Amino acid sequence: MQIGIIGTGGFSETHCNLLEQMDDVRVSAVCGTSLAKAERFAQKWRGVAAYGDVNQMLDQEKLDAVYICVPPFAHGALEKAVIERNIPFFIEKPIALDDELPAELLARIEEKSLITSVGYHFRYTDATQRAIELLQGRTVGMALGTWMGDMPRVGWWRKQEGSGGQFLEQTTHMVDLLRYTLGEVTEVYAAYANRVMHQVEEDVTVADVGTVTLKLASGAVANISNTCILPISDQAGLQIYTDHGVLQIQSNQLVDRTKGETYTLQNQSNPYALENKAFIHAVRTGDTQYIRSTYQDAIQSQRIATAALRSAATGAPVTL
Ligand SMILES: NC(=O)c1ccc[n+]([C@@H]2O[C@H](COP(=O)([O-])OP(=O)(O)OC[C@H]3O[C@@H](n4cnc5c(N)ncnc54)[C@H](O)[C@@H]3O)[C@@H](O)[C@H]2O)c1
Structure with a gap:
């Protein structure tokens, strides 16, 4: 080929x-x-x-x-x-x-x-696939997603008209993972701010902190937050809180903490x-x-990121 x-x-x-x-x-x-x-x-x-x-x-x-x-x-x-x-x-x-x-x-x-x-x-990791199996028979209450790190050095990333901002460009992985594991999102409410990066780097127009509250069709709720002000890479992942305990999907592993037991699965295969x-x-x-x-499915993840941008601009929740 x-x-x-x-x-x-x-x-x-x-x-x-x-x-x-x-x-x-x-x-x-x-x-x-x-x-x-x-x-x-x-x-x-x-x-x-x-x-x-x-x-x-x-x-x-x-x-x-x-x-x-x-x-x-x-x-x-x-x-x-x-x-x-x-x-x-x-x-x-x-x-x-x-x-x-x-x-x-x-x-x-x-x-x-x-x-x-x-x-x-993230849809192709061993951690995600195992999490989907473990979620069967559990009731999901809520989820917390994060993408906490530093600012990528490529020029287009720091400009709003270049990347669309961190939530759309990077944290979209967590939005998509949320949809893939827990189902569709019906409403978003976002608060973004520029705290640090516009003072230390030139031409920074993207928000450097943001937090987005999401309602899911299942009735569960979630929050996905991100920042790019750190001088280091910190955590990125999705924590799912259920009636059996906490499932943590990270880029390299899954941790499932239930009463009296912690199960860890390291990714063996390369998702790429x-x-x-x-x-x-x-x-x-x-x-x-x-x-x-x-492409058809990815449009739904894209719609959540653009709705979050609109919400952050207007201060009002956006229904999808
Ligand atoms: N899935 C993942 O884990 C993952 C990881 C890194 C990057 N990405 C995504 O991949 C995309 C590219 O990221 P990157 O890290 O390679 O960025 P990069 O800045 O290193 O490279 C982007 C390239 O696109 C080229 N380009 C821009 N406009 C073009 C055009 N009209 N025709 C041909 N080439 C053009 C640029 O010249 C540049 O070489 C981004 O959307 C990024 O989010 C995904």
């Missing part, structure tokens, strides 16, 4: 490395914002053609699938070019800055019945490898059952 990659940054590299390890899969082309950047990226692997224009890459190469690994602000024309040519695609989260573009793209995707997959990799395997299998065979996040 011939794969094309759009984007020449850190996560294109992660996917490229994983794809190159798979049988009968080759990354045959990469497209960047300039030919020079694509050439620099392509040099790291053998036989990867470099392009500075997406239409040129899609017309000259015979690609079975495309990976789109670009920042939130860069979505739109890239997907349209891929969909127009009926090419299945894997896309990194978040899928956009707003709700309008994803709705427009989804209509085109559905019209063509295209296979899509979104990089919500699993999401790639599921997507490539789907493109090769048409069997999409192993894809755990489609």
Whole structure:
């Protein structure tokens, strides 16, 4: 299978490395914002053609699938070019800055019945899968999600019009994990503030602390909070409080604390490898059952982040 990659940054590299390890899969082309950047990226692997224009890459190469690994602000024309040519695609989260573009793209995707997959990799961890099993027969009261850390150093991240802010760009993983494990969200209420980062770094327009209260269709409630003011990486994960005890889903493990017992499960498999395997299998065979996040599903996680932004701006809860 011939794969094309759009984007020449850190996560294109992660996917490229994983794809190159798979049988009968080759990354045959990469497209960047300039030919020079694509050439620099392509040099790291053998036989990867470099392009500075997406239409040129899609017309000259015979690609079975495309990976789109670009920042939130860069979505739109890239997907349209891929969909127009009926090419299945894997896309990194978040899928956009707003709700309008994803709705427009989804209509085109559905019209063509295209296979899509979104990089919500927490869905593929051993911890998440085991948590879903353990939740059977337990009543969920509430959940607390966190993404506490420092500010990523890439320029686009600190600008609201570049990344959409931490909750939309990063903490979306926890929002998606909440939906995946506990079901849909019906209402959000958010409070954001700029406390530190605009004073220590130039051009910072994203909020650097935020807390979002969520109501779920099940009747449970949740809070997901984040900050990027820390000089270190602190905790990121989802704690689920049930009538049996506390389930903690972290990036590397699951901890289940019930009365008199603590059970810990360390992740054995690589969730990024699993999401790639599921997507490539789907493109090769048409069997999409192993894809755990489609474009259609990811739109719901996106809607929660944009609703939180609106709530933080107006000070009022937003019903979904
Ligand atoms: N799932 C995860 O765990 C995970 C981890 C890291 C990043 N990501 C996501 O991956 C995406 C990319 O992140 P990154 O860390 O690679 O960022 P990055 O800044 O390292 O790279 C982004 C790349 O996109 C390229 N780009 C921008 N506009 C483009 C266009 N129109 N055409 C072609 N290329 C274009 C830039 O030149 C740059 O090379 C982000 O949405 C991020 O949230 C996901």
